[in-house]
Amino acid sequence: MAPSLCAICATNRALILRPKDHSKLCKPCFVSVFETEIHHTITTNALFHRGEVIAIGASGGKDSTVLASVLKTLNERYDYGVELILLSIDEGIKGYRDDSLETVKRNALQYEMPLTILGYDELYGWTMDQVVEQVGKKGNCTYCGVFRRQALDRGAARLGVKHVVTGHNADDVAETVLMNLLRGDLPRLSRTTSIVTSTPSAVSSDPNSHTNIKRSKPLKYAYEKEIVLYAHHKNLDYFSTECIYSPEAFRGSARALIKNLERVRPSAILDVVRSGEDMAKLVPGSDEGCGGVCASAVAAAEEGEGGCGSSNGRTAGGEMASMEMHLAQNDLAAENGLEVEITSVPAKKGKKNKGQPPAPRKTTKQVMGQCKKCGYLSSQDVCKACVLLEGLNKNRPKHEIGVVDEAQEDSTSGVQGVTNGINKVNIQVD
Amino acid sequence: MPGKHLTFVSEKPCRRCKENLAVLVVRTEPLCRDCFLRYVHTKVIKRMESFRVRFSDNDQQRKILLPISFGVSSVTLLHILDQHLRTQAEKTRRTGFSLSILFVDTSSVEKSCSGDTLMARVQERYPDHQYASLPLHDVFRLVDKDTSLLGLVPGLKSNQDLSSPEQLSSLINSLTSATARADVIHALKTRLIVEYAKSIRCEGVLWGDSTTNLAQKTLAETAKGRGFSLPWQVAEGESPYGITFNYPLRDVLKKELVSFVELSEPSMSPYVHEPSLGATQASMSSKNTTIDDLMKQYFESVEENFPSIVSNVVRTSSKLAAIPGTSSDPHCSLCYMPVAGGRFGIHGWGGDQEDGLEVPVVGGGKGLCYGCTRSIPSS
Structure with a gap:
């Protein structure tokens, strides 16, 4: 059997089956086509402008490592004229971040980018381990997610940086589209599909405010599998691990679906992303109708980007069950007429309305304001992070008694090391 | 087979008529046969x-x-x-x-x-x-x-x-x-x-x-x-x-x-x-x-x-x-769904990196929507 040749250069032997469209490519052509596509995404969406300082949200994982590497390459090749820096957030989970932060430190040296690491303790006065100690493992993901959403913006504001890029890839976006359909969250569905989510300057006049940060996802159209392949072929130094605390069920369910869809039709991930973009325009009350330009995506800060994205579809646990219960109770109430709608105008109770279906419920549009406590963008008086913090601080013991269980600590990091080893082996086999 | 429903609700009375024994549970409600059919x-x-x-x-x-x-x-x-x-x-x-x-x-x-x-x-x-x-x-x-x-x-x-x-x-x-x-x-x-x-x-x-x-x-x-x-x-x-x-x-x-x-x-x-x-x-x-x-x-x-x-x-x-007015948009040749602005095909959007920066051809090709083009590629 003659070895097939690369579909692009037609000279080298094809060694890579491209996940996105199953074309057969050689290694240099794959690397170049991958980079060209990111470049294309950046230029068509005018993500960067000359002289801009851009903070890369770096976790040490494959996505942000590839993002840093590709952006460095492209910035030099096409002379974007932007300054790239690394920004890492330390949630303060022992054994989870320690090793990945070491990776980020090495990346900083490899890519010659300045690195800033900010801890939840510095930003909020609490590490995640302390939060878990306080609230238990159940529900701690809420805290982590809420804190994380603000952390990059807060960190960027401290550094005086106006633009943060994150490593969200096409799989993440597709997953979020399906997840929000499953959860019935249309406002969030319409927000998460846009490539740039920025907080308009109108919200704050203070140029150093952390509500004035632009967020973008240059890897939005890049397949996770291709990111892994790119990292592998470029010998990038990254760390793969999962959060040791519990994953979200809806995301897990959506992720499993996406993986199966990809198997049936490789283009499906991109097709879901496309559907998500189109559906965003159909959400009543969204401003996507104008192409997302006008008051676009005010809600960047509250965007549900990914929680921790660590679940691999292994659970369909409590989250779905509790939503099921909630919805079932609503249905029951509606059916038995327990839910009384209170209106100022007395409703005409006649047979007039019977033939017609009730008017479709409007999706409520969120009005964004500022948190009274920290000034962060919020649809409430006080933002979610401040509400959570207040609850935490109220219950904080006056004197902390800390005993570090070193034996346990060692065993955890040992396990993480092994997992990482297995992942690396897998990639080489591929 | 109705038998499988009977096994785990057989003892309960129907929640609606309160007379017959329930044969199955419908959204947390045990129901008898008649009440279920009526439901x-x-x-x-x-x-x-x-x-x-x-x-x-x-x-x-x-x-x-x-x-x-x-x-x-x-x-x-x-x-x-x-x-x-x-x-x-x-x-x-x-x-x-x-x-x-x-x-x-x-x-x-x-x-x-x-x-x-x-x-x-x-x-x-x-x-x-x-x-x-x-x-x-x-x-x-x-x-x-x-x-x-x-x-x-x-x-x-x-x-x-x-x-x-x-x-x-x-x-x-x-x-x-x-x-x-x-x-x-x-x-x-x-x-x-x-x-x-x-x-x-x-x-x-x-x-x-x-x-x-x-x-x-x-x-x-x-x-x-x-x-x-x-x-x-x-x-x-x-x-x-x-x-x-x-x-x-x-x-x-x-x-x-x-x-x-x-x-x-x-x-x-x-x-x-x-x-x-x-x-x-x-x-x-x-x-x-x-x-x-x-x-x-x-x-x-x-x-x-x-x-x-x-x-x-x-x-x-x-x-x-x-979106109001879309019904007058050109229809897809296969599924007949209105395609906004006649932007047929899979090219000309953010996720398409093949056609460079070109503006999509309006009304060109076979006139298939994005989804139908995935099923019937143009080449």
Whole structure:
């Protein structure tokens, strides 16, 4: 059997089956086509402008490592004229971040980018381990997610940086589209599909405010599998691990679906992303109708980007069950007429309305304001992070008694090391 | 089998009549056989309010088309509406509407029942309606001659003499994946049903989709890149085909319909092609798995423990609203959905990195929407 040749250069032997469209490519052509596509995404969406300082949200994982590497390459090749820096957030989970932060430190040296690491303790006065100690493992993901959403913006504001890029890839976006359909969250569905989510300057006049940060996802159209392949072929130094605390069920369910869809039709991930973009325009009350330009995506800060994205579809646990219960109770109430709608105008109770279906419920549009406590963008008086913090601080013991269980600590990091080893082996086999 | 329901609720009385023993639990409520059948019946009839006797015209009978596939859903819908029409006739000596039943035979291009035996049985059991059976290739005959649909058939230009069955097999054989074949067959089936409904002057189509089915459709169409068309895929009312669509089973779960078929007396099983759930458990590794299969399996498993999540998906996708004025947009040649600004094909958006910065060709190519282009690539 003659070895097939690369579909692009037609000279080298094809060694890579491209996940996105199953074309057969050689290694240099794959690397170049991958980079060209990111470049294309950046230029068509005018993500960067000359002289801009851009903070890369770096976790040490494959996505942000590839993002840093590709952006460095492209910035030099096409002379974007932007300054790239690394920004890492330390949630303060022992054994989870320690090793990945070491990776980020090495990346900083490899890519010659300045690195800033900010801890939840510095930003909020609490590490995640302390939060878990306080609230238990159940529900701690809420805290982590809420804190994380603000952390990059807060960190960027401290550094005086106006633009943060994150490593969200096409799989993440597709997953979020399906997840929000499953959860019935249309406002969030319409927000998460846009490539740039920025907080308009109108919200704050203070140029150093952390509500004035632009967020973008240059890897939005890049397949996770291709990111892994790119990292592998470029010998990038990254760390793969999962959060040791519990994953979200809806995301897990959506992720499993996406993986199966990809198997049936490789283009499906991109097709879901496309559907998500189109559906965003159909959400009543969204401003996507104008192409997302006008008051676009005010809600960047509250965007549900990914929680921790660590679940691999292994659970369909409590989250779905509790939503099921909630919805079932609503249905029951509606059916038995327990839910009384209170209106100022007395409703005409006649047979007039019977033939017609009730008017479709409007999706409520969120009005964004500022948190009274920290000034962060919020649809409430006080933002979610401040509400959570207040609850935490109220219950904080006056004197902390800390005993570090070193034996346990060692065993955890040992396990993480092994997992990482297995992942690396897998990639080489591929 | 009703037996499996009995085993774990046998001790409880029915929550509604408080007299009989419950035979199954419906959304946390233990119900007896009669109350359950009434529960499903009521849910369906509630959706048919606009077809009440008092809204009907004395001179002209309103006619609606009910496409039947001999699946659990469409047979149940026929059964309930047949009963409903009898009750109307008994009470008022006239009916709010009349039914035309259409079976589309797709057995030439996919594994399905040919329908002859079932058709005869159903016609005998529910004799008061009009019945018709059409082969899928009749779509080429019914759709106007000059339509762009014919342009999709490979080889038609060089050979004008292709018969309809040949056109159909030529089109289906040109497709390269199971997903594409299922998708195209489904689109053609919808087109045929709509054209037939119009040709016999029906004012609308009653689709047999259950809640579960609509949720499955929502995610499947999303996965096939047809998110733009969702407002017309699950919502009731005027469709882009110029005829109204109704989904009377939209508040009933698939598993409830399966129980309905099992529990009704005399049994409805002889009229149903595959009466039980789980007939779709195709092997996942198989190359023949389609996106529709995948979503079907997914939602049949979700509805087991999380029925409200299934209905919430449908409620959610029904909130998506078509942008005003889109109905005048150019239509896709295959699925006939309006394509905003005539931006056909898979190029010219953020996720397309092949065509560089070029502006998409408006109205060019075969005039297929994004989703249909995935199934029938232009090259």
